[in-house]
Amino acid sequence: MKQRATKRTLNQYSYWQYTVLIVTLFIMLLSALPSWFGESPAMQINHNKVEQTHPYLVLDPLAMQRQLVEQGVHVKQIKQDNENTWVVLEDASQLPLARQVLTESAALPDQDLPITLASVANAPQWLSALGFKPIALGLDLRGGVQFLLDVDMAPVYQGQTDQVRKEINTWLREHKIRGAQFSAMSADGFSIYLADSGQRSELTQHLKRQYPNWQVSLTGERLKVERQAAEHLALRNLTVQQNLQIMRSRIEELGITEASVQRQGEHRIRIELPGVQDPAQAKNVIGATASLAFYQVLADQALAGKTLLDEQGRPVRVAQAPVLTGEHIVDARASLGEMGMPEVNITLDQQGGRMMAEFSRQNIGKPMATAYSEYSRNAKGEVTQSHKIISVATIQSGLGAKFRITGTGSMQDAQSLALLLRAGSLTAPVTIVEERTIGPTLGAENISNGFAALTLGLGMTLVFMALWYRRLGWIANVALLANMVMLFGLLALIPGAVLTLPGIAGLVLTVGMAVDTNVLIFERIRDKLKQGNSMARAIDSGFSSATSTIFDANFTTMITAIVLYSIGNGPIQGFALTLGLGLLTSMFTGIFASRAMINWFWGNDARRSVRI
Amino acid sequence: MTQVLDRLFTRLLNKHNASQWRYGSSVISILLVCISLFFIATKGFNWGLDFTGGVVSEIQLSQPISSSEISPLLEAGLGQKVSVVASDEPGRWVIRYAVPEDMNASAASIETLLAPLSGEVQVLNTSIVGPQVGQELAEQGGLALLVSMMCIMVYLSIRFEWRLALGSLVALVHDVVFVLGFFALSQMEFNLTVLAAVLAILGYSLNDSIIIADRIRELLRLQPDSALADVNNQAIKATFTRTMITSGTTLMTVSALWLLGGAPLAGFAIAMFIGILAGTWSSISVGTSLPEVLGLRAEHYQEVALPDSP
Numbered sequence: 001m002k003q004r005a006t007k008r009t010l011n012q013y014s015y016w017q018y019t020v021l022i023v024t025l026f027i028m029l030l031s032a033l034p035s036w037f038g039e040s041p042a043m044q045i046n047h048n049k050v051e052q053t054h055p056y057l058v059l060d061p062l063a064m065q066r067q068l069v070e071q072g073v074h075v076k077q078i079k080q081d082n083e084n085t086w087v088v089l090e091d092a093s094q095l096p097l098a099r100q101v102l103t104e105s106a107a108l109p110d111q112d113l114p115i116t117l118a119s120v121a122n123a124p125q126w127l128s129a130l131g132f133k134p135i136a137l138g139l140d141l142r143g144g145v146q147f148l149l150d151v152d153m154a155p156v157y158q159g160q161t162d163q164v165r166k167e168i169n170t171w172l173r174e175h176k177i178r179g180a181q182f183s184a185m186s187a188d189g190f191s192i193y194l195a196d197s198g199q200r201s202e203l204t205q206h207l208k209r210q211y212p213n214w215q216v217s218l219t220g221e222r223l224k225v226e227r228q229a230a231e232h233l234a235l236r237n238l239t240v241q242q243n244l245q246i247m248r249s250r251i252e253e254l255g256i257t258e259a260s261v262q263r264q265g266e267h268r269i270r271i272e273l274p275g276v277q278d279p280a281q282a283k284n285v286i287g288a289t290a291s292l293a294f295y296q297v298l299a300d301q302a303l304a305g306k307t308l309l310d311e312q313g314r315p316v317r318v319a320q321a322p323v324l325t326g327e328h329i330v331d332a333r334a335s336l337g338e339m340g341m342p343e344v345n346i347t348l349d350q351q352g353g354r355m356m357a358e359f360s361r362q363n364i365g366k367p368m369a370t371a372y373s374e375y376s377r378n379a380k381g382e383v384t385q386s387h388k389i390i391s392v393a394t395i396q397s398g399l400g401a402k403f404r405i406t407g408t409g410s411m412q413d414a415q416s417l418a419l420l421l422r423a424g425s426l427t428a429p430v431t432i433v434e435e436r437t438i439g440p441t442l443g444a445e446n447i448s449n450g451f452a453a454l455t456l457g458l459g460m461t462l463v464f465m466a467l468w469y470r471r472l473g474w475i476a477n478v479a480l481l482a483n484m485v486m487l488f489g490l491l492a493l494i495p496g497a498v499l500t501l502p503g504i505a506g507l508v509l510t511v512g513m514a515v516d517t518n519v520l521i522f523e524r525i526r527d528k529l530k531q532g533n534s535m536a537r538a539i540d541s542g543f544s545s546a547t548s549t550i551f552d553a554n555f556t557t558m559i560t561a562i563v564l565y566s567i568g569n570g571p572i573q574g575f576a577l578t579l580g581l582g583l584l585t586s587m588f589t590g591i592f593a594s595r596a597m598i599n600w601f602w603g604n605d606a607r608r609s610v611r612i
Numbered sequence: 613m614t615q616v617l618d619r620l621f622t623r624l625l626n627k628h629n630a631s632q633w634r635y636g637s638s639v640i641s642i643l644l645v646c647i648s649l650f651f652i653a654t655k656g657f658n659w660g661l662d663f664t665g666g667v668v669s670e671i672q673l674s675q676p677i678s679s680s681e682i683s684p685l686l687e688a689g690l691g692q693k694v695s696v697v698a699s700d701e702p703g704r705w706v707i708r709y710a711v712p713e714d715m716n717a718s719a720a721s722i723e724t725l726l727a728p729l730s731g732e733v734q735v736l737n738t739s740i741v742g743p744q745v746g747q748e749l750a751e752q753g754g755l756a757l758l759v760s761m762m763c764i765m766v767y768l769s770i771r772f773e774w775r776l777a778l779g780s781l782v783a784l785v786h787d788v789v790f791v792l793g794f795f796a797l798s799q800m801e802f803n804l805t806v807l808a809a810v811l812a813i814l815g816y817s818l819n820d821s822i823i824i825a826d827r828i829r830e831l832l833r834l835q836p837d838s839a840l841a842d843v844n845n846q847a848i849k850a851t852f853t854r855t856m857i858t859s860g861t862t863l864m865t866v867s868a869l870w871l872l873g874g875a876p877l878a879g880f881a882i883a884m885f886i887g888i889l890a891g892t893w894s895s896i897s898v899g900t901s902l903p904e905v906l907g908l909r910a911e912h913y914q915e916v917a918l919p920d921s922p
Binding site (some may be wrong): 001071140148150268279280371431432433434436437438439441443444446449450452453454456457458464465468501502504505506508509511512513515516519520523527548549551552554555556557558559560561564568569571572576577579 | 625670693712721734735736737738739740742743744752753755756759761762767771777784804807810811812814816817818819822823826850851853854857858860861862863864865866868871872873874876877880881884
């Protein structure tokens, strides 16, 4: 379309094309600006949370400032609005000290102040108000701790298989079928040898009815019972999801606003904790173990028992000893019940089923509470324990090994309850397989090194282009600077885009390669001029003949950028991102923006034998 | 300015000796690839932490202390052999050792182990990579290399006649092997960032080859009766200024990275630098000479003329 337009009137861009160009560049400039101002480390103190733990504490900004400065903390700013107080510091390494000072000054020194670590943009208010944010920096640039956890699925598969095997064995005994021989195949299945064909088909019927997620096949006198591939996948997803949920809630306690917990690949979890300098505390929190128990709820607070709090902080009086502990739970899944109400289906193992049957028969119509406990180590290495009632439900009828809990609220609530219930028993062992700590000084050093290299590279390229191509060189230089602005603007705009140290290397490479687009075009224009064309004609055919070559040449780099992005890990993805985006922006500025400028200056230049 | 380069080019390479230049440099290229392969085979790579797994810590000491004072303290505390190497900057040390048995437990920190030393000890960064993860990263890296190569091959075979495509591909393999050979010879650490550089080289090395191949195709269509060697020389001459300028600016920025980027990017910058040099060299030598050997002729482009001729 563009080409057709240029053929009608040579070298003329319409007003809308200039408008698109200028508006795009302007928005990108606005988007890139906050990154120029950067971010400062800060502590966020939520007033509502403070009220809960320190009811009489008054957060006076002036007093806080004085206390902090006395201890040698460089405070940049303390802001207060209706909900939060923000303490903005100069230096991230002083965060632990500042936190300590504020906690000690609070009225209750033994209880931590609810402080979360955050960062605050330095850009003027109006930029933030427009929704423009600084570029998100990777951990290698801002400092922090990163863990990669491996969720070991083998015990989960084995556990479920063993459970099914045990259940079938019980069923056989109950139906007086003898002579069945079990033999293990793998974690995903087993086989049963049964000589009598009548009994065999009876068993097959039972299996098909009772275990829809399992594949039953007959070879000779042997029944093969295997987990279906879809179930294999579902079980893995559920287990990883459950661990993600647990990790998220545990990380929340660390009080880091920008912490991220994400699934990586099939059975890995990546945890990034920006600003954290000591991995030990985070490790304790991550490594906490959870357990679950069902309790009889006591009607009277005076009865002998213990009091636990529920999620809203209300006390619930329960019996001293639990009816059943979570290790008996084999499975728990949320679903929609007969009436369309969300419910949680729980499967207990044999022993648990017997215990539950006995208890529920005697307590029909009475409430039963489910409690979630977590054991973790605190900063001093002591084991601490926390209990929480997650649901109270009324027993409607005698329960067996399989029962359901209704009245759990929305489907989402049912799902999270199911996750928590599964956490009691099915939890796959989680191990830390990678741990990286980057100190804040090193992060800052990486940024300054990277940008020093970028500045030098950019400076040399600009000088070279100006000297070599003179007037056209200035066009290329403006295009190159516009390219950088767009690249930074895009990095800040694209959600999830993170700038890493290899990402800065990608920026530097882009500077060197971006001029290629202009060089290709200029060389073509030069050729056409040599052939005796007028300047205007040379510009037109120069651009059109170079464009396909430019696409060709950039395409292969784009392939590697995409492959790198899809296969690589964090820092490498940062490189692939700047590399790929750099190609796109350099084509935009190199072809579109520089054409606009050249049209403006030389569009109607009919001179021949111009030297450029 | 441009005229200077042109004159230089014509003086060095005139119509008669340009082909000799190309053939000569192709022979050099083949020799260099053989030497590189020899080093890769005999010396292997100094794999970085990303691939081997292990623990690497960087520390800053406020007092000048020698490695003979640091090592015994750490080896006693960690119960294993520890490598202590001085970093580029004064007072900085890189400590490397094997992953402890249980990664979930917090091992004794380096700060406490080095407490007996005089002065302050600051741990700048620590990376612990489990052996399993290292293995996976190595596999993923290999996979990335393979997938990129495959995609590029598919693209080239669609875009160009197979003889030209093969020329570009051989030039590409030449560049990668040469960079790998350098890393084997120098025993510089081969880590994930270097691998990223090698993959970027895949893309960039093709730039030059593709631009020259584009010209060859264009010229073959315009002058079907010319000898291929002449067409190749013409194509190289026509693109020579561009090749020099782009390689030049890229080399400049990569050197800036090498100079100022600091230790973490040094391997990357060096790999890119060598890769771009090799890429420029090979696109002129092997990339154009191989199609001649394979018998590329003008009619190959007349038959498969694409509708979107540039």
